[in-house]
Amino acid sequence: MEKGISGAVIRRLSRYYRYLGELTEKKVERISSGELSRIMHVTASQIRQDLNNFGGFGQQGYGYNVKYLYSEIGKILGLDFQHPMILLGAGNLGTALANSPDFEKGGFRLVGIFDINPELEGICIRGLPIRMISELKDFLSSQKVEIAILTLPKEQAAQTADLLIDNGIKAIWNFAHIDLDTPEDVIVENVHLSESLMTLSYNLTEYRKTHDKKS
Amino acid sequence: MEKGISGAVIRRLSRYYRYLGELTEKKVERISSGELSRIMHVTASQIRQDLNNFGGFGQQGYGYNVKYLYSEIGKILGLDFQHPMILLGAGNLGTALANSPDFEKGGFRLVGIFDINPELEGICIRGLPIRMISELKDFLSSQKVEIAILTLPKEQAAQTADLLIDNGIKAIWNFAHIDLDTPEDVIVENVHLSESLMTLSYNLTEYRKTHDKKS
Numbered sequence: 335m336e337k338g339i340s341g342a343v344i345r346r347l348s349r350y351y352r353y354l355g356e357l358t359e360k361k362v363e364r365i366s367s368g369e370l371s372r373i374m375h376v377t378a379s380q381i382r383q384d385l386n387n388f389g390g391f392g393q394q395g396y397g398y399n400v401k402y403l404y405s406e407i408g409k410i411l412g413l414d415f416q417h418p419m420i421l422l423g424a425g426n427l428g429t430a431l432a433n434s435p436d437f438e439k440g441g442f443r444l445v446g447i448f449d450i451n452p453e454l455e456g457i458c459i460r461g462l463p464i465r466m467i468s469e470l471k472d473f474l475s476s477q478k479v480e481i482a483i484l485t486l487p488k489e490q491a492a493q494t495a496d497l498l499i500d501n502g503i504k505a506i507w508n509f510a511h512i513d514l515d516t517p518e519d520v521i522v523e524n525v526h527l528s529e530s531l532m533t534l535s536y537n538l539t540e541y542r543k544t545h546d547k548k549s
Numbered sequence: 550m551e552k553g554i555s556g557a558v559i560r561r562l563s564r565y566y567r568y569l570g571e572l573t574e575k576k577v578e579r580i581s582s583g584e585l586s587r588i589m590h591v592t593a594s595q596i597r598q599d600l601n602n603f604g605g606f607g608q609q610g611y612g613y614n615v616k617y618l619y620s621e622i623g624k625i626l627g628l629d630f631q632h633p634m635i636l637l638g639a640g641n642l643g644t645a646l647a648n649s650p651d652f653e654k655g656g657f658r659l660v661g662i663f664d665i666n667p668e669l670e671g672i673c674i675r676g677l678p679i680r681m682i683s684e685l686k687d688f689l690s691s692q693k694v695e696i697a698i699l700t701l702p703k704e705q706a707a708q709t710a711d712l713l714i715d716n717g718i719k720a721i722w723n724f725a726h727i728d729l730d731t732p733e734d735v736i737v738e739n740v741h742l743s744e745s746l747m748t749l750s751y752n753l754t755e756y757r758k759t760h761d762k763k764s
Contacts, residue, residue, distance in 0.1 A: 344751050348744035352726065375728065411747045412754030426645035433641065436726060436743050440750070480753065505753045507746060511567065511651060513590065521756060523749035527740065528651050529563035531722060532626045534738035535655070536559050538695065538720045539627030541736060 354404035366397035420446040423485035474501040569619035581612035635661040638700035689716040
């Protein structure tokens, strides 16, 4: 039943999860599908369709139990397990990610930080000392790590990815401006910020064209 | 002809643009559709289909002229114009974005940086002093600014977005963990990092399930 779920569905589930988390914090116990649809700006039928991929969690006439739905979506997204992560690249972006409290709430626990700049060695971020990449192999052989966050410049990113994979990393969250060449059993989730900015630029340009024609 | 182009096509165009930029730097003058397909890990027919949305730019038997295609895709993406931007939020993420040289290459020029923390006032990033948000209105009335990058915490993001829109900003690149409630004529491009990380977590969990069943 969970076969062939598209990336778009998963992204919407993550979004539902964020809203349900906020409702949980506000002690909301149950919510109608109409109300959920209104706050999330998604049609009730879209929500139903998305959840039906996983069996559906609503009850006719009752709506959704917030806490239950939050926990079930969390399970689908794999957030009911701890995910030990390491960070490669302790620049501004890496530091921003390391300091994000939202990730820890989702079970993503940072256990090591690595960089190539010897001047950063030993400096602590969130209580973790910055280590040199030369220590990576030993570190990975002594600790269980699932996810590597890659924020190194593209010149170093490709070879570091190879090193990570050779040492057992199965998932890379890639912020480097490069498409990594990885084996099929390694999961890569790319955040290519320049593609996002260009999408914005395209939409702005299209809007201007239409708008200028009209006025 | 350019109506109804999907976000996925635009993201692929941005990706093509990145690769073509690298080929231009390497002084490659022309490339066959097969070779382009190989380096970009996209089928030649997908590339052709994507480009045909805009008229197509290849020539049977010749392939693609790299410089021409690079420049034409740049025009489609609106990169042939300067896009003055301001940054809201001078934390680690904001600083990382301000320092990204790739954006400037695409015509995205940072002209102002704002924060709410008075301790940051006057500190320079890339030669621009950090200003207080109280100065935002005057700044926007005296300068042409197209895009605002929003990296403030979600508590401040919504009201700052309102202020930006009231003062003429037409496009927001939103990194705050919030879906902004904006008028239809304002373009919002969201970068919700936690949704990306949850997608990775989902894929990792699914992979484990399949893998564990097999072994």
